[in-house]
Amino acid sequence: MADFVKLVVPKTPLLISTTIKHYLDGPPKPSWDLKFHLAVILVRSLFKDSSTLTIEQVQRASCYSIPVLAGVTINEFKINNKYRYEAQVHLEKILKPYEHVLDTEWKDLKDDGIISEWIQVPNDEWEKREIRKTILYLHGGGYYCCGKSSCRNNTSSLAKKVNARVLVIDYRLAPQNQFPAGLQDALAAYLYLLNPPKDAGFEPLNPKNIVFSGESAGGGLSMALGLAIRDAGLPSCAGIIGWSPWVDLTVSTPSILDDECCDFLPKPSERFVPKESQVEIEYKEKAAALTAKIKKQNIGPKIWHDSFDRPGRIQMYAPNEGLAIPYVSPMLAESLGGLPPLLLVAGDSERLRDEAIYLAHRSAEPAKYKGPSYNAGKFEKSPFQAPTNTTLEIYEEMPHVFQVMDHASTTKSYERTVEFINKVTNAIDEPLPPSSFSCINTKGEFGPLKEHHKEILKWENIGIVPSVKRELTTRRSTPELFVYTALLLAGFAYFLRKNFY
Template identity: 25%
Template structure:
């Protein structure tokens, strides 16, 4: 049964009812948690129930459902554009330089990831509030606030439409134009490539000081990789970047993933789905047999693959791993750890191991002394040997210095919390958080990069007990506070880059202004010195001062700001270098437990899918001469019929309902703005009519005999009209104020 609104509603409704009932019968345990708000509690459990239900459908079903169209509200303006081919060529050239010869070999070739499949053109959308568009049109003013947004979705699902209500909120809060490009269905490593041309296109339209980058989850991880590529290639960097719960460590090597969390909706064991043509791909054993046999028969020949028949262990093929408990366990790296992309001797995997897929086998020593060799691909985004590549897991970049100012928000209750906290400190103090030496030996052998760049300014906000990507629950109180904080940083970064003040949008019911003693010049030199909690600001409010290139804040669910615990007390920052980028045996145990049960349930389906993919694999690559795209990529499909065709756009009534609920506040604010514009226009007309009725000078001379009282009344009327023209039609419609000095405070 396909993933439809009806089946989702049937599965989610019991969760809604049980959550509502539990919320009122067990209030005590929720008293100090964000789930004390019933709207947040309901939203969290609805997403959790949806992901649980989606697991019983194929990857294609989930991709199709989340790619369905959500109509644009009447108060939002959308414009679709096509990215010209020249920017794709420029981006390909820069990414090829960034990868280098070895990187190109590891990803499987220099051209397959430039292919767009059924999506012949790279499309993007401009999203903005109609009221802002009309205001700029009246004054013939160009917009100097651009947010380039990269949405998340675990690198394999989601679309502009699933995030439309969030993009609208960002546009309204910052009075900005949002630019977001569309994805192809089956993402793989092509996602990162297709994001770079969109930014290069923006640079042809706007100065980099007018551009902000932003991304959530997987999109946040891609933004970091894009920024590093721009930095290393000498391309203009944007004014700043906003990372919302960025996923930056695909090896899952930090403690928070191991500990788990009941306050998050991400499955602790990772994403599982019903087997299909898209997932899972043939495992490492099958690919090794096929590719080794092909190389032995006719080196370099594509058609010879069809003559090779892999020898399959059915149990290993079903589960995707094997277990050894004998006295001579398989060789592992020191400490029994496994490092994707490295051999047991901690040297980089060889070209032969990569080309035969032997490098995709990960051998881990478990706590009980057994040794497990994982043969299935772990993450849907990239093969196992690429999980540690710095463009896939930016936490392993040699340095995150030299980037524009960053805002990093993380939920205190989310699984990925630790890697996000580590990312912030690594950017602000690059020399103190270096990758493991074997990783550095491959990506910065002469240690040039780690000493090349200055620290990056970072604002880190850890929100108490909140889940992954809180703006997803945009109707809740914590999400509203986070949107304000995002707009505050965005306006500050744009103002700093443009060296001019940013207009403050008018106050809203959910956007209390910060008092002077909570931020700005009167703030203490460091956030840690603050005695009283402040409140998150809004667009135009100044930021607190940076201390050692950081603003470190803990924020509660009401938006109150407190000092973040010192670095020495944060588990994320106590993780040894040799454990970052290493596969954690405890996380493997959790993943394998769920995977074994899942694969047994769908054993026959999985075997059939893999058998079918192997047969297709033998037919040779489709359209890529001598290249070897990862088998998880759409580019690796072998037959024309397997290339996903364009399908007719469908409306998603489930996402329409979700978006309608999530954008209720924006709709109310847009209606209020529209009414205010009507009142302002009516006031202008009244003022114009009064001006026309004002007597001429000759008429005034003829009426010199009027009484003093009459003249005083007439003059009073003129004065009132002039005052109304000067001050505006109504209280609250005054012109917006200007921000304080936007330049960041230096620690010196």
């Protein structure tokens, strides 16, 4: 509460002026009530004029503990590193074509396990059920920040609404831990569920009882995990859910730059650089050394596009030369066929909208939508050409990860998520309908995608980094893009639900 007051009190004039404008001029979107409008304005303001932060400060600030909802309990534990070593064996096989652009430091484990937690309804008798519905949830935060405790609004809501157990992990964060460290931890968690230790308190799970889910970067990591499992020949999970998934780290789609998007996320030109710190210095030195090794020593084939060649890192999560790796940017995979059923959700007013739309079409119609031009011919060689059952839902007027705020669209999205999980785990005896692409209005009514949604299907620059001049008039942190979203989408959303709704 004290942190919330410190954030909001200086914004009182802005909140008052926004309130006046809300009633005089109307909200930015018709369905936004005053509380929704104020929340969006507040987080945007935090992006623009928050004090400068180091990477370390961003990570500490974003990992504060959010209470779970009433009627839900938390059981914290660690997943043993033996599961990471098992995951490493599988990842080394599928990453072999890309190993010349990757730092091997991800293999050097610096801790004794993955900090994790189970979220569940007390006395749920989950162990006795024939279908033990389980959600492996991967948090968002741009791969730089946040953690299992910052997404408890989402995870505790899912545990209650789905009547499932939710496993959440603190996967390793960039820039200290480069790709594929986070993916290794996610795969280790899945392997833990399939073959738990004797003291875990549950028997090995049927993979068809497990659903991957995540928001933003966590949604992208869920997709990457699904691809890795498919390519490694491991048992497939029941389904994958991405809420506003970040699946294109080349930020190549038009909605990223769309001025019509009423979102928390700024355009690439408005992103910030971090305040100098020891972590940033070490990260930049290692990144520069790796790039020099890749290019000057010519140690492997070029697997990146010319647009990736620019000073500095485009993303902290992976080197520029590795941005087209499918487990980094799932939207760019050679094929998105042969995956478990997908539920992809995005807001019509968010910058990541086009990524979700394009990924959905590539998975449902893999032979028609074959990815970036520089991957031409690779789909034909892929063994995964069978269409993936894909449900795409675009919610009108909604911003990034709108599920953390109270709105009619939030209620509808949760209903659809629960229905999807129940169907893919066979908790209800109903087959999944065919792949569908829908636009859902603020009344919860389904319709076809609109014309501006389909423009991405004709986009010729998929996977090509746009030429955007960064606006560096003030020094801010790229991770702040996500940490302040986290501050709103966790603590602030929690505060709103407790005090206003």
